[in-house]
Amino acid sequence: MNEERATIISKTLSRVLRHNPGANGGVAIDLQGFTDLVTFVPYLNTLGPFDKSPVSLEEIEEVVGSDFKKRFQIAGGRIRAYSGHSFQVDIGGEAFYPAGPLYFGTTETSRRVLNEGLTVSKKLKVRLSYSYPEALEIASARPGDRPLVIEVDAERLAADGASFELLPNGEIVTDPIGPDYLVEAQAHKAVHLPHPHP
Structure with missing residues (x-):
């Protein structure tokens, strides 16, 4: 094919x-x-x-x-x-408690999310990656623009009451995230934790 x-x-x-x-x-x-x-x-x-x-x-x-x-x-x-639905589904994920940052892969045309936050349109949840390389791979697969990886202060977000869900395919989803928890990720500073699904 x-x-x-x-x-x-x-x-x-x-x-x-x-x-x-x-x-x-x-x-x-x-x-x-x-x-x-x-x-x-x-x-x-x-x-x-x-x-x-x-x-x-x-x-x-x-x-x-x-x-x-x-x-x-x-x-x-x-x-x-597995994710990205605009209607309610129960995929069978499990509660997830981040012990460090999570990442979101996008492109330069979406840089505004650093000031506006990660919101959703049709989709009900924001999908996050567990590592910088995983988010970069997703960002690089989007055609027509330079990749941008955003680091999410997930540990602080969880401490402030947000809940996270680990899906069977390894994706992590949560509700929309405000800009105070977001910074542009730098490859040399990215934290690499053991993935929950080896």
Whole structure:
């Protein structure tokens, strides 16, 4: 599969699984974020561009399996997105208590978040990375701009009452974060703690 088709499949999975439950006669997504592949694949093939070039289950499995961000899960004939939802789901994460900073990977065009805070639009939670290299990899994968890694004073944020959740794919999510907890991360100063999911 070429990179362009893989990207289209990945973006479509994100759009439908994160933001489109049941829309326009679409697929039903349960409280854990899962939908059955037996109905999901035919539904995708009613959407452009797959209405002209159908996507197969094998292609979906390849995209999910090769995604370095681990954004999706296939299990028991079902598929779900791990995070980024605009509707309530229970992914089955566990309470997480940060013992140091966390990181957010973005690009220079979003530098304003250092003054405005990490907010959410459609998504209900902010997704954070456990390490600077992980956040930099995410930031570098965004096309068209220079990567920017933001350090979150997560330990102080937790002490001030914020709660964090560690998802099964290793992502950490929390509610929107004010600018007082954010600084631009510097690679040589970044703190590297053991990852909770080795």
